[in-house]
Amino acid sequence: MELVLQQCVNALQWGSFYALIALGYTLVYGVLRLINFAHGDIFMVGAYLAFFISTALLAPDGMFAFPRELVLALTIPLTMIFTSLVGVTLERVAYRPLMRKGAHRLYVVITALMCGLILENGNLALLGASRKTLPVLLDKSVYDLWGIAVTNLKLWVILAAVLVFLALHFIVVKTRIGMAMRAVSWDKFALPLMGIPLDSVIVFTFILGSGVAGLGGLLFAMSYPVLEPYMGAMTGWKAFIAAVVGGIGDIRGAFAGGFLLAFVEVMVAAFLPSTFRDLFAFSILLLILWQRPTGIFGKPLTSKI
């Protein structure tokens, strides 16, 4: 029993990362109907930015020599801001010009794939293949709760994922800008006629999605402190699958899908030979999609073109 609960905690932590990345996929898709395949690599950029920011701030090597608690408090917002800038830059440089020219959505998706490769290989060219490690920002303590081992970091990661989800849900459902985002996905052509600045809404969406990816990257780098240029690729792909299974375009779907994928992965590894983990995990997801092709929370859409 303890074993099952321990695996649940493992799945909750791992699922938090999937959820944080899947939220970014789903936000952009929900508004633009665009699968931003560079998103996993934006997550990677977030982890590297966290590395640079924290080493620059931290004593004794950093430029400023701040204490650790302050460094962590500063690294979180700074990483989110800078990662958002990267996301917005991609939108401005790569996606917007193409969409302006009326390119088919397929070309924009392929461009997103290329942007992801550019980020990966740019990183490789700039920083080399040797791996980086994030300095320790948080003293880790292991708690033993009724036979289940939990670290403070794991609890923070899970809490962060839940808070981010609630915040995004609030923004999309309750605020005016959220209403505008939903309106863009409803009808992109009628929107400017109503006096809503389309571009600002899109930029805001990218800021939200990339900022969350940046936070995810920072937490990931704290939990798994071996950074390499391709770290975002596989995790990003899996998070995308999680978003689709949850019902892409729906925030609740991304959140639930992320945790679902992690639970399936962890439980397969826990109760079957770990060699079969990905094989079984994705077969199960395929079965779910057979039953519900639009995902768990997805609604059937009529084509809007």
Added chain:
Amino acid sequence: MLKYARATVLVCAAALFAPSAALAGQTIKIGFPIPLTGEIPKVGESTKFAAELFKEETNAKGGLDVGGKKYPLEFIFEDNESRPETAVNVTLKLIDRDDVLAIIGPQSSRQAVPVGAVANDNETPMITPWSTNPDATRDRPWVFRAAFLDPFQAPVAADFASKQFNAKKAAVLFEISNDYSKGLADNFKDAWEERHGKGAVVSFESHGPKDQDFSAQLTKMIAARPDFIFLPQNYSFAALIVPQARDLGYKGYFMGSDAWGSAELMKLCGDACKGQFFSTHYAAAGATGKTKEFIDKYNKKYGYVPDDVAALTWDAVALIADAIQKASKLEDDTRKMRKLIRDNLASVKNFKGITGDMRFDAQGDPVKCAVIVAIDDQGQFTFKESVCPK
């Protein structure tokens, strides 16, 4: 084309800098098809540095003494780009055009296995310093190696863990898509069950090449209550797995393999890896005698402590030099000379290298001791003991 141009420049440069040698017309040429770029550039660098150190030392004394006459060494370094195809091409060039007497390299098994076939077909002696895959030398009388094989490393780890940790139950976590990791894990499982009975490996788990979270496997492993966990893994995985096991409440020992032996391990793993052990080819800290001499010379010239690749390369070069010296004179006929070198290599009795004493078995694999390294409180790899084949 560029590659040939570069090689030509290299040869010309060598001729320029050693005019006496060029005039005398006879140098001892050895070819190095090594990974100067690609996935493992650091390995190529170590190889080149160690070889050049050897060359400078020998040439400073006027060259290698063969039958009372001194011949300067001439090393030709070719980049194999960490790719098997390129490695085969540059090796053919070294054998056919540069007329080298012997090949040293390539380092990783992925290139050493195909290049071994080329060297064997062309009847050129070759030593791969670092490759641990049995296929590189199997049924190839012209191919040798300087490192011990994986099937030897596994019982070494098993014996040491039985003694040091007083362990009866072992758990293993390996990378499923990596031949090195999987092969070593299988060998270890056999060795452990041979010593402690069937079922003594209480948990045998694997992970994929891109995995970063191992908590599911580790939870399972820890629940089986092993006395220690064996990690035949690359250092980048070891640095993730060890702290994660600690987070899950595991307090026991870890034991690693020679792939742990990178300076980057401690940078990535931090305090969690201190106090653990791994088996490898040589230990820099606490070295004595000839090994210490080599480490000091290398450190002085290049500014860092040489890794196992550098030490094994040094031994490979020394083995070839030794085999050449055993010939009473340098034959003009390259083919004849190559045959002599091969025969002398095969009959080495007790070569005293810096990575230990060795001789070759019938397959061209060395019979030598492995070293167990302990990671101390400063994160240094210190010599614990050496384990020799029975």
